[in-house]
Amino acid sequence: xxxxxxxxxxxxxxxxxxxxxxxxxxxxxxxxxxxxxxxxxxxxxxxxxxxxxxxxxxxxxxxxxxxxxxxxxxxxxxxxxxxxxxxxxxxxxxxxxxxxxxxxxxxxxxxxxxxxxxxxxxxxxxxxxxxxxxxxxxxxxxxxxxxxxxxxxxxxxxxxxxxxxxxxxxxxxxxxxxxxxxxxxxxxxxxxxxxxxxxxxxxxxxxxxxxxxxxxxxxxxxxxxxxxxxxxxxxxxxxxxxxxxxxxxxxxxxxxxxxxxxxxxxxxxxxxxxxxxxxxxxxxxxxxxxxxxxxxxxxxxxxxxxxxxxxxxxxxxxxxxxxxxxxxxxxxxxxxxxxxxxxxxxxxxxxxxxxxxxxxxxxxxxxxxxxxxxxxxxxxxxxxxxxxxxxxxxxxxxxxxxxxxxxxxxxxxxxxxxxxxxxxxxxxxxxxxxxxxxxxxxxxxxxxxxxxxxxxxxxxxxxxxxxxxxxxxxxxxxxxxxxxxxxxxxxxxxxxxxxxxxxxxxxxxxxxxxxxxxxxxxxxxxxx
Amino acid sequence: xxxxxxxxxxxxxxxxxxxxxxxxxxxxxxxxxxxxxxxxxxxxxxxxxxxxxxxxxxxxxxxxxxxxxxxxxxxxxxxxxxxxxxxxxxxxxxxxxxxxxxxxxxxxxxxxxxxxxxxxxxxxxxxxxxxxxxxxxxxxxxxxxxxxxxxxxxxxxxxxxxxxxxxxxxxxxxxxxxxxxxxxxxxxxxxxxxxxxxxxxxxxxxxxxxxxxxxxxxxxxxxxxxxxxxxxxxxxxxxxxxxxxxxxxxxxxxxxxxxxxxxxxxxxxxxxxxxxxxxxxxxxxxxxxxxxxxxxxxxxxxxxxxxxxxxxxxxxxxxxxxxxxxxxxxxxxxxxxxxxxxxxxxxxxxxxxxxxxxxxxxx
Numbered sequence: 077x078x079x080x081x082x083x084x085x086x087x088x089x090x091x092x093x094x095x096x097x098x099x100x101x102x103x104x105x106x107x108x109x110x111x112x113x114x115x116x117x118x119x120x121x122x123x124x125x126x127x128x129x130x131x132x133x134x135x136x137x138x139x140x141x142x143x144x145x146x147x148x149x150x151x152x153x154x155x156x157x158x159x160x161x162x163x164x165x166x167x168x169x170x171x172x173x174x175x176x177x178x179x180x181x182x183x184x185x186x187x188x189x190x191x192x193x194x195x196x197x198x199x200x201x202x203x204x205x206x207x208x209x210x211x212x213x214x215x216x217x218x219x220x221x222x223x224x225x226x227x228x229x230x231x232x233x234x235x236x237x238x239x240x241x242x243x244x245x246x247x248x249x250x251x252x253x254x255x256x257x258x259x260x261x262x263x264x265x266x267x268x269x270x271x272x273x274x275x276x277x278x279x280x281x282x283x284x285x286x287x288x289x290x291x292x293x294x295x296x297x298x299x300x301x302x303x304x305x306x307x308x309x310x311x312x313x314x315x316x317x318x319x320x321x322x323x324x325x326x327x328x329x330x331x332x333x334x335x336x337x338x339x340x341x342x343x344x345x346x347x348x349x350x351x352x353x354x355x356x357x358x359x360x361x362x363x364x365x366x367x368x369x370x371x372x373x374x375x376x377x378x379x380x381x382x383x384x385x386x387x388x389x390x391x392x393x394x395x396x397x398x399x400x401x402x403x404x405x406x407x408x409x410x411x412x413x414x415x416x417x418x419x420x421x422x423x424x425x426x427x428x429x430x431x432x433x434x435x436x437x438x439x440x441x442x443x444x445x446x447x448x449x450x451x452x453x454x455x456x457x458x459x460x461x462x463x464x465x466x467x468x469x470x471x472x473x474x475x476x477x478x479x480x481x482x483x484x485x486x487x488x489x490x491x492x493x494x495x496x497x498x499x500x501x502x503x504x505x506x507x508x509x510x511x512x513x514x515x516x517x518x519x520x521x522x523x524x525x526x527x528x529x530x531x532x533x534x535x536x537x538x539x540x541x542x543x544x545x546x547x548x549x550x551x552x553x554x555x556x557x558x559x560x561x562x563x564x565x566x567x568x569x570x571x572x573x574x575x576x577x578x579x580x581x582x583x584x585x586x587x588x589x590x591x592x593x594x595x596x597x598x599x600x601x602x603x604x
Numbered sequence: 605x606x607x608x609x610x611x612x613x614x615x616x617x618x619x620x621x622x623x624x625x626x627x628x629x630x631x632x633x634x635x636x637x638x639x640x641x642x643x644x645x646x647x648x649x650x651x652x653x654x655x656x657x658x659x660x661x662x663x664x665x666x667x668x669x670x671x672x673x674x675x676x677x678x679x680x681x682x683x684x685x686x687x688x689x690x691x692x693x694x695x696x697x698x699x700x701x702x703x704x705x706x707x708x709x710x711x712x713x714x715x716x717x718x719x720x721x722x723x724x725x726x727x728x729x730x731x732x733x734x735x736x737x738x739x740x741x742x743x744x745x746x747x748x749x750x751x752x753x754x755x756x757x758x759x760x761x762x763x764x765x766x767x768x769x770x771x772x773x774x775x776x777x778x779x780x781x782x783x784x785x786x787x788x789x790x791x792x793x794x795x796x797x798x799x800x801x802x803x804x805x806x807x808x809x810x811x812x813x814x815x816x817x818x819x820x821x822x823x824x825x826x827x828x829x830x831x832x833x834x835x836x837x838x839x840x841x842x843x844x845x846x847x848x849x850x851x852x853x854x855x856x857x858x859x860x861x862x863x864x865x866x867x868x869x870x871x872x873x874x875x876x877x878x879x880x881x882x883x884x885x886x887x888x889x890x891x892x893x894x895x896x897x898x899x900x901x902x903x904x905x906x907x908x909x910x911x912x913x914x915x916x917x918x919x920x921x922x923x924x925x926x927x928x929x930x931x932x933x934x935x936x937x938x939x940x941x942x943x944x945x946x947x948x949x950x951x952x953x954x955x956x957x958x959x960x961x962x963x964x965x966x967x
Contacts, residue, residue: 433841450833453838464838472824
């Protein structure tokens with residue numbers, strides 16, 4: 077019922093905008109037209125030959141996994157980055173967006189998840205900042221408040237504009253940011269970058285009402301989000317990017333959800349039907365005691381309570397789209413964040429104090445998702461990076477001598493096949509795959525019982541990927557309990573004994589033994 | 605065969621530039637005043653025979669700065685900064701002076717008592733209290749930075765401003781002159797003909813070097829300075845590493861305060877150790893430690909401190925008025941920072957490249 081109504085509504089919206097603005101694909105309806113955009117950074121091609129168009133009165137969702145190129149596309153449009161190739165047309169005119177200020181002057185505004193306004197001054201001041209009305213050489217407060225109130229009224233929001241912005245919820249703050257964009261900057265193109273990540277259902281709906289209002293006024297909205305539900309709730313068209321390339325632009329009403337997920341992941345559903353089940357059954361275990369047991373482990377606003385067991389010698393794969401809570405779960409298990417719900421039991425003992433150093437002591441290791449920011453210590457040598465966690469466990473005064481350090485480092489350089497002339501190289505000079513191996517070595521040196529690998533193969537070349545997958549399987553054979561988090565379905569299926577699926581910060585299913593990619597994608601997309 | 609490799613290693617070592625800078629300043633002095641390096645032996649009524657000369661003075665008077673630079677190195681290596689070193693010097697000096705003051709505990713205070721060469725507090729207590737005061741200051745900074753998560757510059761700014769007030773509160777708003785000969789030994793005494801302060805610096809340097817290089821603390825400090833998040837994820841207690849760095853820095857400031865107060869025979873909350881924090885930061889920068897943290901060298905920082913101190917002495921000896929010293933120092937700062945900047949490196953690269961291409965075309 078719900079779905080049908082939603083579809084109907086969407087249809088009517090399309091019809092409305094269609095009536096008012098003619099056929100949707102007509103060229104003169106495009107406020108923004110980006111053609112053949114290409115952008116490379118040292119070592120990475122962030123965008124390659126991407127076309128994108130935004131029409132008047134359209135809500136256009138941009139979707140893609142990490143590294144798909146969404147943020148680069150937006151940065152190019154807002155002048156933060158200059159494209160290497162391609163052209164941008166605004167209202168049919170060729171433009172070169174030189175800087176974020178320039179893009180604002182052109183009528184392109186961005187509202188981020190974290191509102192960049194001043195929370196300690198009034199709502200009216202925030203809206204009118206830089207455009208305050210003056211009278212007799214001083215600010216005309218009454219007029220300013222009135223203008224601000226009217227501007228908010230345009231979005232059907234009625235709040236006390238003289239109160240500090242900080243008094244209001246994030247949702248209202250976002251509306252204020254949008255109002256400022258409309259009122260002061262006379263925006264034609266509004267970019268909403270993950271605006272709903274910190275909003276609850278009610279607030280999200282409030283925001284959507286505002287978006288619909290703006291849409292009816294002919295403003296083009298680019299909507300970036302990870303939430304599939306919301307995309308289908310509000311977007312007219314969806315552009316899918318993957319690995320810096322355009323997968324396609326689709327009418328939201330004619331793209332089934334599971335197709336969208338498959339496109340984001342780069343899988344072809346038709347092909348998937350033919351993949352045979354290759355995994356063999358694992359022998360059932362009778363005893364209830366598991367090595368690591370999470371019972372209702374969760375953190376409000378971050379991860380809904382999750383039950384998960386991990387046993388020695390097995391690999392549990394975790395799949396889910398970006399923002400589904402996979403990394404958040406890894407952080408909770410490793411003690412980076414302290415859960416406020418449920419319990420975590422390791423070796424039969426309940427963990428009370430959550431921190432990485434505590435996890436290190438009891439034998440839980442994490443290879444973090446963001447290798448550069450959370451993994452390597454770039455300006456230290458490979459040797460120092462490898463012994464870092466072990467040394468942290470030994471403490472301040474039990475210092476590993478240099479020969480001992482070298483011995484450990486050499487052992488793992490050989491064991492994991494790290495390609496380097498010497499263990500005294502700085503780790504930042506290594507390739508991504510080798511850096512990943514160094515982090516793996518860092519943890520293996522501490523001899524952990526549980527190894528959590530968050531996207532261990534991201535951004536590394538195919539050969540190194542296979543090597544790391546093999547390594548993980550080998551480690552499990554040696555009796556380590558591994559958790560393998562990845563957005564690449566096929567590698568999860570290849571290495572895992574069990575697969576758990578996360579969606580919208582919840583664990584929605586767990587498959588043991590036989591499961592195929594199609595089932596997983598359907599589960600991730602919430603369609604049976 | 606070994607000779608060139610040793611030379612090359614020295615050229616690539618982080619000690620190279622600070623030493624070059626120091627040698628240049630020393631050479632300049634010799635040119636201006638040929639007798640600059642002359643050392644002599646003098647008989648002192650209190651401390652006996654000892655060496656005297658410009659170099660001895662530089663080491664003796666530069667001791668507080670060298671100590672401050674040693675402490676500052678650790679703090680900067682963690683990615684922080686300690687702006688309160690000068691204030692800590694003032695607080696420690698005030699602490700020492702007030703304990704020495706014979707008026708302490710006397711009900712009836714006369715001029716006679718105040719200027720007496722005696723004190724009611726045992727010397728070890730005076731020294732310990734001085735050191736404790738500075739260490740406590742460092743601990744406070746460390747708590748603010750590591751536990752309260754206040755940005756280092758802001759956190760230590762609090763003590764930088766408040767510290768001088770605290771120092772004046774301790775001395776009751778007075779510039780306190782002290783008359784207690786045993787205490788003067790720290791800043792004026794001699795052992796085997798060399799100033800005591802040199803031995804103190806050497807001892808502190810040695811102990812802290814052992815602390816950071818013979819335990820894992822040095823590695824952790826560098827690791828935290830390069831990437832605090834990765835370090836935390838590796839199980840390093842990043843908070844305690846920072847706390848330790850600031851505390852040690854406070855202790856170094858206290859020892860500097862002890863020598864300083866002993867040398868000038870007084871405690872002045874407003875002027876003791878004035879601008880020492882800035883000189884210490886500069887010394888660390890000259891020593892090649894990045895302000896963003898990471899790899900550090902204690903020895904390079906000490907040489908950096910010597911560069912600054914020698915520079916200061918040189919400027920004075922040239923007859924530049926004291927109030928113009930800051931301007932002269934600013935020039936030094938500018939040169940050092942420009943040489944360290946990416947801009948300068950790019951320029952140097954461009955010049956060498958151009959020369960390279962020029963050579964090619966010439967051929």
